[in-house]
Amino acid sequence: MISDYISLSVRSLLKRRLRTYLTMIGIFIGIAAVVSLIGLGEGLRVAITSQFGFLGTDVLSVQAANINFAGAPGQGAPNPLQEDLVDKINKINNVDRAFGRYIGSATIEFRDKQKIEFIVSIPGGEDRRIFERMMNLKTQDGRLLTDQDTRGALLGSNYHTGTTYGATFDRPINAGDKVLINDKQFTVVGILENKGSFIFDDAIMMNNDVMITEGIKADDGTVNIIGVKVKDVDQIEQTRLDIEKLLRKERDVKEGEEDFTVQTPQQALESLNSTLFAVQLFVTIIAVISLVVGGIGIMNTMYTAVLERTKEIGIMKSIGARNSTIFTLFFIESGMMGMIGGLIGIGLGMSFAYGLSYIAGLALGSDLIRASISIWLVLGALAFSFFFGTIFGVLPAIRASKLNPVDSLRGAK
Amino acid sequence: MAKKPNKPIIELKDVWKIYQMGEVKVVALSGLDLAVSKGEFVSIMGPSGSGKSTAMNMIGCLDIPTKGTIFLDGKDISQMNESDLAQIRGQKIGFIFQQFNLIPTLTALENIMLPMIFQGMPRDERMAKAKKLLKMVELDERMDHKPNELSGGQQQRVAIARSLSNDPEVILADEPTGNLDSKTGNTVMDFLKKLHKEEGKTIVMVTHDEDVAKNADRIEYLKDGKIVKVLKSGR
Numbered sequence: 250m251i252s253d254y255i256s257l258s259v260r261s262l263l264k265r266r267l268r269t270y271l272t273m274i275g276i277f278i279g280i281a282a283v284v285s286l287i288g289l290g291e292g293l294r295v296a297i298t299s300q301f302g303f304l305g306t307d308v309l310s311v312q313a314a315n316i317n318f319a320g321a322p323g324q325g326a327p328n329p330l331q332e333d334l335v336d337k338i339n340k341i342n343n344v345d346r347a348f349g350r351y352i353g354s355a356t357i358e359f360r361d362k363q364k365i366e367f368i369v370s371i372p373g374g375e376d377r378r379i380f381e382r383m384m385n386l387k388t389q390d391g392r393l394l395t396d397q398d399t400r401g402a403l404l405g406s407n408y409h410t411g412t413t414y415g416a417t418f419d420r421p422i423n424a425g426d427k428v429l430i431n432d433k434q435f436t437v438v439g440i441l442e443n444k445g446s447f448i449f450d451d452a453i454m455m456n457n458d459v460m461i462t463e464g465i466k467a468d469d470g471t472v473n474i475i476g477v478k479v480k481d482v483d484q485i486e487q488t489r490l491d492i493e494k495l496l497r498k499e500r501d502v503k504e505g506e507e508d509f510t511v512q513t514p515q516q517a518l519e520s521l522n523s524t525l526f527a528v529q530l531f532v533t534i535i536a537v538i539s540l541v542v543g544g545i546g547i548m549n550t551m552y553t554a555v556l557e558r559t560k561e562i563g564i565m566k567s568i569g570a571r572n573s574t575i576f577t578l579f580f581i582e583s584g585m586m587g588m589i590g591g592l593i594g595i596g597l598g599m600s601f602a603y604g605l606s607y608i609a610g611l612a613l614g615s616d617l618i619r620a621s622i623s624i625w626l627v628l629g630a631l632a633f634s635f636f637f638g639t640i641f642g643v644l645p646a647i648r649a650s651k652l653n654p655v656d657s658l659r660g661a662k
Numbered sequence: 663m664a665k666k667p668n669k670p671i672i673e674l675k676d677v678w679k680i681y682q683m684g685e686v687k688v689v690a691l692s693g694l695d696l697a698v699s700k701g702e703f704v705s706i707m708g709p710s711g712s713g714k715s716t717a718m719n720m721i722g723c724l725d726i727p728t729k730g731t732i733f734l735d736g737k738d739i740s741q742m743n744e745s746d747l748a749q750i751r752g753q754k755i756g757f758i759f760q761q762f763n764l765i766p767t768l769t770a771l772e773n774i775m776l777p778m779i780f781q782g783m784p785r786d787e788r789m790a791k792a793k794k795l796l797k798m799v800e801l802d803e804r805m806d807h808k809p810n811e812l813s814g815g816q817q818q819r820v821a822i823a824r825s826l827s828n829d830p831e832v833i834l835a836d837e838p839t840g841n842l843d844s845k846t847g848n849t850v851m852d853f854l855k856k857l858h859k860e861e862g863k864t865i866v867m868v869t870h871d872e873d874v875a876k877n878a879d880r881i882e883y884l885k886d887g888k889i890v891k892v893l894k895s896g897r
């Protein structure tokens with residue numbers, strides 16, 4: 250029954266194909282925006298959280314300003330942090346410990362399957378214990394790194410239990426397994442406990458000096474990020490200002506023109522969240538505007554269709570169509586228009602999301618931005634666009650159904 | 663009336679239809695009385711604007727009278743609601759119009775199936791029925807043709823087939839040959855006569871053409887919204 254109505258509605262849409270497509274433009278832009286927004290939302294979150302290199306309330310992180318917000322911290326910075334800054338910061342009042350870290354990306358290969366992930370360094374010597382405590386690093390399998398591990402790596406929990414291995418590798422990676430990192434063989438000494446954050450769970454970690462000797466980080470006397478642990482938390486703001494002052498002097502920039510940031514993890518997260526929020530807001534506004542335009546387009550097209558098909562409506566009524574039948578036909582038609590628009594929009598949105606993550610992958614050398622579009626997102630978007638079409642089709646459909654059969658038959662004579 | 667052999671299937675008693683056009687009232691029917699027995703073939707003639715189409719629309723449940731009663735198959739339809747009227751239209755009435763009134767986007771076969779869709783008939787059943795009806799009007803070759811690929815006479819034959827799709831008691835034909843030349847008009851009339859004679863359908867037909875009207879058992883003349891003369895034609 251309903252399938253007959255659907256096929257009748259589709260007929261009417263196909264008859265005016267061009268107008269149908271034009272009407273749907275707003276819908277498919279809107280849906281494309283929604284799909285790519287949601288699809289990339291997860292990926293962006295990953296990219297953003299990965300910037301958040303240190304945890305704790307008594308920690309400051311120092312980074313050179315990035316050109317792109319989505320890359321790994323300090324990567325792509327036109328003026329990276331010089332390594333000697335670490336010692337200078339160490340001399341500042343209230344600084345307990347400062348250490349430089351490297352963050353980059355590397356190919357990890359296990360049993361002929363490979364994947365690009367981000368790789369972070371762990372400081373050696375006496376800093377190691379402080380760092381481990383600061384980040385609360387614990388293993389679920391194997392052990393943490395030591396200064397002797399020149400060929401050892403520590404992996405996040407996703408390589409062992411999470412979804413990451415499943416999407417890439419044949420089997421979970423365990424402590425003791427051999428992997429190739431940038432084509433060099435390493436032994437996995439341990440797997441970290443699950444932290445529920447991609448920063449840890451997807452990460453590859455190795456010793457600072459190993460990253461240099463293995464050429465994963467260029468030996469150019471720069472660091473990607475400097476972590477600073479303070480002695481007195483109450484004075485952290487003053488310390489932050491002191492570090493800023495030092496960096497301005499070292500890097501020869503004026504106040505207000507800083508090409509670096511000194512932030513608490515909280516601040517870092519907030520500023521990145523606000524970037525993310527701005528992006529999302531922008532895309533949401535585009536989505537809303539195009540959906541509204543699309544919806545009004547559907548309404549307009551459906552009103553036109555009612556006018557054009559007044560006679561047809563009269564004919565259908567004269568051969569037994571009820572008001573509800575006419576309503577259903579027009580209602581389905583507008584819903585289909587929304588849904589076909591949605592279908593195209595989903596296609597566009599998916600290509601955009603995957604395309605962007607692919608391009609970002611090439612540009613950043615890591616898959617920090619990843620699109621994740623689930624079947625539920627697709628089905629949800631389809632259902633939404635159908636529903637959306639019907640909302641704007643209700644009024645025209647009511648008008649169609651209420652037409653007086655005699656007038657409609659006469660009217661178009 | 664009480665002496666009539668058959669109980670009337672259509673009965674209009676003092677039916678008035680007044681259209682309100684802004685300030686102006688147009689009296690389309692002014693106390694129309696008409697009775698049609700089951701199996702009868704009645705022609706309605708009259709000048710343009712005399713209310714013929716309005717009367718047909720009332721009988722066909724497309725509209726309700728301003729005043730008066732209409733019985734269709736024993737039921738008073740003059741006060742029915744929209745949904746019940748649609749139901750009766752779909753089940754008991756078959757319309758044939760001067761303009762053929764086929765749906766342009768649908769093929770001949772689909773046009774014939776449409777009333778059956780509205781009655782919720784299963785696909786196989788309505789397909790078989792539509793094919794049978796197309797065969798009856800000798801257009802089974804043209805089943806997949808759209809209306810604009812058919813001649814006027816062929817379109818009207820499709821319309822006749824469509825009017826029969828739900829086995830209606832009554833066929834209402836409003837100037838069925840009005841848009842056809844006399845030759846094709848005759849062919850169309852032959853099919854209508856066949857429906858009357860062989861299928862025993864009750865037919866009410868509006869026409870301008872005296873010769874066409876004479877095919878009926880009886881001719882009713884309408885003027886200013888009421889019957890002014892009845893002529894029994896010798897069958």
Ligand SMILES: Nc1ncnc2c1ncn2[C@@H]1O[C@H](COP(=O)(O)OP(=O)(O)O)[C@@H](O)[C@H]1O
Pocket residue numbers: 655656659681682683688689690708709710711712713714715716717
């Ligand atoms: N829907 C309507 N609104 C206003 N006037 C109408 C309407 N339908 C018919 N009329 C008027 O009622 C009169 C009878 O019309 P109609 O029944 O179509 O006549 P016929 O079919 O005999 O030519 C005409 O004057 C016509 O203008």
Ligand SMILES: [Mg+2]
Pocket residue numbers: 714715716
């Ligand atoms: Mg007329």
